[in-house]
Amino acid sequence: MFNVSRNNKRLAAPNRTLFGRLFAWSLKWFDRLVAVDFVLFTVAMVWKLYFFSTLLSVQYMDMTRTDKIIETGAVLLLACWTLLLPTRGRLLALIALNLILSFLLYSDVIYYRYFQDLITVPVLLQLGQVESLGGSISSLLSAYDFWLFADMIFILPYAVFVIWKGRKTLREAKSARQLSWVKPLARIGSGLAAFAIGFMLFAVNLNNATDTWAKGLFEKNYWNLTIYNVAGGLGFHGYDIYRYAKVNWFGAETVTAEQKSETEQWIEELGNRRGRLESDPLFGAYAGSNVLMVQVESLQSFMIGASIGGREITPVLNDLIKESAYFDNFYHQTAQGRTSDADFATSCSMQPLKSGSVFIQYASHDFDCLPETLKNNGYSANVFHPYQGGFWNRNVMYGHMDYDQFYSLKHFELDERLGWALGDKSFYRQSMDYIAKRDAGVPFYAFLISLTSHHPYKLPKASQKLDVEELEGTMMGDYLQSVHYADAALGELIARMKADGLWENTIFALYGDHDSSITDWSLYDRFIDDTASPLAQEQTIKKVPFLIHLPDGAYAGSRDTVGGQLDTTPTLLHLLGISSSRSYMLGMPLLTASDDTKRLVVQRDGSWTDGEMHYLPSEDGLPANGRCYKNADGSLLDTASCAAKTAEAELQLMMSDRIVMGDLLPAFKKNGAVEAIQMSGEK
Ligand code: GP9
Ligand code: MN
Numbered sequence: 047m048f049n050v051s052r053n054n055k056r057l058a059a060p061n062r063t064l065f066g067r068l069f070a071w072s073l074k075w076f077d078r079l080v081a082v083d084f085v086l087f088t089v090a091m092v093w094k095l096y097f098f099s100t101l102l103s104v105q106y107m108d109m110t111r112t113d114k115i116i117e118t119g120a121v122l123l124l125a126c127w128t129l130l131l132p133t134r135g136r137l138l139a140l141i142a143l144n145l146i147l148s149f150l151l152y153s154d155v156i157y158y159r160y161f162q163d164l165i166t167v168p169v170l171l172q173l174g175q176v177e178s179l180g181g182s183i184s185s186l187l188s189a190y191d192f193w194l195f196a197d198m199i200f201i202l203p204y205a206v207f208v209i210w211k212g213r214k215t216l217r218e219a220k221s222a223r224q225l226s227w228v229k230p231l232a233r234i235g236s237g238l239a240a241f242a243i244g245f246m247l248f249a250v251n252l253n254n255a256t257d258t259w260a261k262g263l264f265e266k267n268y269w270n271l272t273i274y275n276v277a278g279g280l281g282f283h284g285y286d287i288y289r290y291a292k293v294n295w296f297g298a299e300t301v302t303a304e305q306k307s308e309t310e311q312w313i314e315e316l317g318n319r320r321g322r323l324e325s326d327p328l329f330g331a332y333a334g335s336n337v338l339m340v341q342v343e344s345l346q347s348f349m350i351g352a353s354i355g356g357r358e359i360t361p362v363l364n365d366l367i368k369e370s371a372y373f374d375n376f377y378h379q380t381a382q383g384r385t386s387d388a389d390f391a392t393s394c395s396m397q398p399l400k401s402g403s404v405f406i407q408y409a410s411h412d413f414d415c416l417p418e419t420l421k422n423n424g425y426s427a428n429v430f431h432p433y434q435g436g437f438w439n440r441n442v443m444y445g446h447m448d449y450d451q452f453y454s455l456k457h458f459e460l461d462e463r464l465g466w467a468l469g470d471k472s473f474y475r476q477s478m479d480y481i482a483k484r485d486a487g488v489p490f491y492a493f494l495i496s497l498t499s500h501h502p503y504k505l506p507k508a509s510q511k512l513d514v515e516e517l518e519g520t521m522m523g524d525y526l527q528s529v530h531y532a533d534a535a536l537g538e539l540i541a542r543m544k545a546d547g548l549w550e551n552t553i554f555a556l557y558g559d560h561d562s563s564i565t566d567w568s569l570y571d572r573f574i575d576d577t578a579s580p581l582a583q584e585q586t587i588k589k590v591p592f593l594i595h596l597p598d599g600a601y602a603g604s605r606d607t608v609g610g611q612l613d614t615t616p617t618l619l620h621l622l623g624i625s626s627s628r629s630y631m632l633g634m635p636l637l638t639a640s641d642d643t644k645r646l647v648v649q650r651d652g653s654w655t656d657g658e659m660h661y662l663p664s665e666d667g668l669p670a671n672g673r674c675y676k677n678a679d680g681s682l683l684d685t686a687s688c689a690a691k692t693a694e695a696e697l698q699l700m701m702s703d704r705i706v707m708g709d710l711l712p713a714f715k716k717n718g719a720v721e722a723i724q725m726s727g728e729k
Contacts, residue, residue, distance in 0.1 A: 069207040074219040077133040080232050084129055084240065087140045090197055091121040091147060095279045097193060098151045102158050104271055113278060116251045120280035122244025129237035134212045141205045148194050151279060155194075159186045162456065163436025164270045164282060167290035168410055252277055265382070267406055269437050293407050301708040309704050310714050312697075313630050319643075320616055320634060321627025328639040330623020335597055336552040337420070337491045337618060338481075338543065341388060342532055343499045345558030347374060347589035348573045349529050355513030359530050362537035363556075367593055370554075371601040371637055375657060376592035377610040380560045381650035386438035388559035389495070391611040393417065393447065395631030397702035398650055404706055409443040411709040414629040416615045418448035420491045423624050426450055426484060430477040431495040432458045432468035449493075453480060464509065465528070470498040470535035478542045498535070499528040501563050522569035525562050550597050553621060557614065558590030581660055581675045588649065594637060596621070601637060608657035609636040610647035628718060630711050632702060646694060654695040661688040661695070 076083045095117045099109040109117075128139040150165075157165045256263050260276045264285070267273070274282040301309070323329070350367065352359050380387035383403030390396065390404045394413040398404055404411075417427035428451050435441040435454035444452040455467055458476050462469035468476075477494055484490050498505075503524035510527040511534075517523035536556070543549050564570075567577040576582045592609065594601075594617070609617075612633035619626045620635035634643045648654045652663040657677065664671035674688035675681070704710060 065203070066207075069204060070211070070215045072204075073133070073137075073208065073212060073215050076137060077216055077219055080129060080133075080136075080229075081236050083137055083140060084125065084236070087125060087144060088118065088121050090144065091125075092118050094148060094151060094194055095121075098155065098279055101155045101191060104275070112251050112255070113275075115247050116281060117278040119244045119247025119249070119251065120278055120284070122240045123248055124244075124280055124284075126237050126240035126244055129240055130233050132233075133216055134208055137208050137212075138205065141201055141208075144197070144201065147280075148198070150283065152191060152194050154279070155191055156183070156186050161436055161441045162271075162434040162454070163439075163441060164274055164286075166270065166286045166442075169442060171410075248281065252281065265401065267402055268384070268386075269434075270439075271434070271436060289407075301704050301710065305704060306708075306710060306713065309701050309710060310717065312701050313632070313705065313714070316632060316634075317627045317629060320620075320629075320631075321625065323620065323635060323638055323643065324625055324627065326620070326638045326640065328637065329620055332553055332596060332621045333623040334489055335622065336489050336548065337425075337555065337622070338548070338552050339491075339493050339555040339557075339614075339618075340536070340539070341385075341392065341493070341495045341557060341559050342536070343385070343496050343559055344501065344503075344525070344562045345499060345529060345532065345590060346562055346586070347376070347558070347591050348570075348586055349526075350374070350591050352573055354517070354526060354572070355515050357512055359512065359526055360533040362533045362540070363591065363593075366536075366540070366595065367591075367604065369599045369602045370593040370595035372604045373592040373607060373609055373636060374589075374604050375606045375608045376557070376590060377588045377608075377647050377649070377655070378558065378560045378590045379610045379612055379647070379649060383438075385495070385559050386440075386443075388557075388611060389438075392557065392614045393493070395612045395615045395633040396706055397612070397632065397648070397699055399703075399706065400650060400699075403438060405443045406439045408706055408709070409439055409446055411706065412711040412715075413447075413706075414631055414711065415447045416618065417491060417493070419615075419619065419624060419626075419629065420622075421448055421450075423622075425489050425491045427491045427493075428453065428480070428484075429493045429495070430473070430480070431455075432473045432497055433466060453477065464505065464531075465498040465503075466500050467497060469509075470496045470532055471538055473497070474535055474539035475542065478539070478546065481548075482546060494539075495559075496532060496535070499525075499532040503528040503562075505531060517569065520569055521564055521566075525564060552597060553618065554595040555593070555614070555618065557592040557611065560590070561587045576680075579680060580662060580673065581680050584653065584660070584662060592636075594618075594621075606657070607636055608645055608647055608655055612647075613645065630705065630714060632698060646691060646698070648695040648698050650699070652692070652695060652699065654691060656691060659683065659688055659691070661692055663692075 092114065096109055096114065099113070125140065125143055128136045128143070131139060154164050157163065157169075255276045260272075263273060263276055267289070270282065270286070273285055277285055349359050349363075351364055358364055378388055379391045379397065381398045382401055383390070383398050383405060386403045386405035387398035390398055390413075394415040396404075396413060399407065417429070421427050427449050429440075429444055429449045430453040431440065432455050435452060435456070440452060440454065457480075458468050458473065460468055462472035464470075473496065474494065477492070481490065481492050503521065505524070505527050509531055512527055512530050514523035514526050517526065540549070540554070543552065543554065567583065570577050570586060574582050574586050592614070610633075612631070613636045614633065616626055616631055616633040617636045619629075620638065634645055636643075636645075644656070646654055646656050654661050655677065660675045660677050662673045662675070663669075664673070669689065669692060670685060672685055672688065672692065674683045674685050676683050
């Protein structure tokens with residue numbers, strides 16, 4: 047019956063079935079009308095991106111009309127080049143793009159359900175190091191998600207047809223009509239048109255957003271989800287690739303061999319200085335104690351001891367500092383990375399970046415951070431913060447810092463909604479419940495990061511316990527209320543530690559992360575004497591409380607030793623008797639029996655204080671225009687009096703940048719190991 051040759055049989059095949067005929071017919075039309083398949087692809091992708099947004103359903107982030115326009119623009123930009131290809135190549139490219147995007151969005155959905163974040167290039171490159179999804183993967187899957195792949199039922203067989211029969215079908219179609227010069231022109235024209243339309247829809251709308259409500263989005267760069275909210279799914283991934291390439295390929299810090307060894311010598315000398323302090327009787331006086339450290343959101347020193355409406359703002363802390371070593375000359379050292387900078391400066395004793403956040407940009411680089419050091423010395427190490435784990439890239443960074451577990455928002459029951467998420471009182475209570483379940487055989491390190499006293503400090507009336515007098519209705523008034531609440535929550539935390547029998551065997555440390563961002567100086571009138579003095583303003587903004595309650599209550603009282611967040615980890619290691627002479631850190635211990643350490647507290651903008659002088663650089667960056675103050679009376683000195691230390695501060699910032707951006711520690715440690723082997727005579 048089928049008396050045809052083998053070859054003829056193959057040629058006739060497309061017309062044998064209904065699908066075969068349909069496929070061949072569609073291919074001919076896709077060939078004739080260049081843009082039909084492209085339009086279908088665009089519609090399908092925009093729908094998938096919309097569906098993706100509903101799967102994520104990030105709070106307060108619903109897809110608006112503008113978002114759909116931005117997504118359409120992004121799809122056009124992503125795929126416009128396919129219009130330059132001949133029909134078969136274009137179809138295969140569009141199908142491949144569809145598959146890649148569908149898998150990317152699907153992976154994002156799964157990753158989001160676990161980490162409340164989107165996948166980034168560093169995460170993809172270091173999948174093994176990120177906290178694994180463990181056995182929970184099945185709970186993250188939903189049959190509903192497969193709508194992302196619904197079109198594949200038609201597209202995949204079609205792709206097989208295009209690969210297998212496409213060339214011949216197109217040849218037939220072409221021989222049936224005249225080939226002309228119109229075709230290549232149509233390709234170029236439609237490609238350019240798609241690019242132009244895509245660019246307008248995407249860039250113009252994105253620009254509008256970043257010029258208005260999303261100002262500074264890409265500079266601050268603090269949360270992938272915010273970037274997604276503005277730039278869309280494709281925009282976010284495009285930006286992420288750009289961000290990765292910029293940091294790792296185009297803007298990578300190149301440090302010459304000479305600079306490397308100069309930096310190594312410089313930082314090792316700091317280790318030697320700490321090593322020399324280790325003969326101090328306080329070194330190791332609290333060896334084996336647990337450590338519980340709290341980073342309090344926006345808590346500033348000018349709150350300590352202050353009252354309003356006849357009540358103390360921080361009664362708990364005021365009492366606690368009487369039985370703790372309290373540093374009232376302590377500075378936060380944060381820059382654009384805000385909370386993440388405070389965390390990094392404190393835990394890893396390195397300077398933050400001039401722009402951006404180490405947590406986001408250099409999470410994969412090696413640092414000597416407190417959790418890892420303590421774990422190497424037999425401790426457990428856990429970090430607690432009741433917000434989305436993707437914020438400030440914490441999921442990734444905390445994995446690299448070697449914490450056993452990061453307890454983020456999803457680990458807490460939202461039984462006290464306050465401020466951004468969970469109120470401090472419930473946060474501390476639930477964190478202590480986790481701590482109570484620890485392995486009692488090893489000492490613990492717990493790092494708790496509070497959140498309620500976060501900008502804009504609005505608390506419901508029922509939680510406002512102070513009479514803030516003339517500050518009622520101002521941001522300062524709200525700030526005082528939220529600090530008062532945070533203080534009361536700390537009181538409950540301390541009571542709980544006592545009830546759990548932890549107060550006598552735990553070093554309790556506490557510090558404020560950064561300033562309150564309140565810049566209206568008239569609101570500070572009742573807290574500082576001279577609100578117009580640049581030095582008073584600087585010190586008010588930069589000073590945060592730091593206290594250490596030792597298990598036996600020793601070293602209690604206020605101390606005016608100047609220090610900063612970079613000194614926190616060296617201080618704790620000193621008390622625990624863990625040598626930091628071979629650790630790569632910039633800070634010095636603050637609490638030593640004989641405190642004669644010369645310390646320079648350097649800010650990211652180049653300002654510094656050594657306790658006696660305070661230097662503020664000028665906006666134009668010229669050293670001669672900087673202001674050199676005498677701390678004692680605020681008088682201005684000749685800039686030359688500050689010159690040597692200004693150079694020292696600049697050196698510290700430069701060395702820190704080389705290490706942080708150039709990831710120099712692995713090489714230093716290797717050299718150190720070689721040195722140690724050589725000294726012990728091994729070959
Ligand atoms: C959110 C919190 C706030 O997780 O850490 O960060 P901030 O805005 O203060 O940098
Ligand atoms: Mn903060």
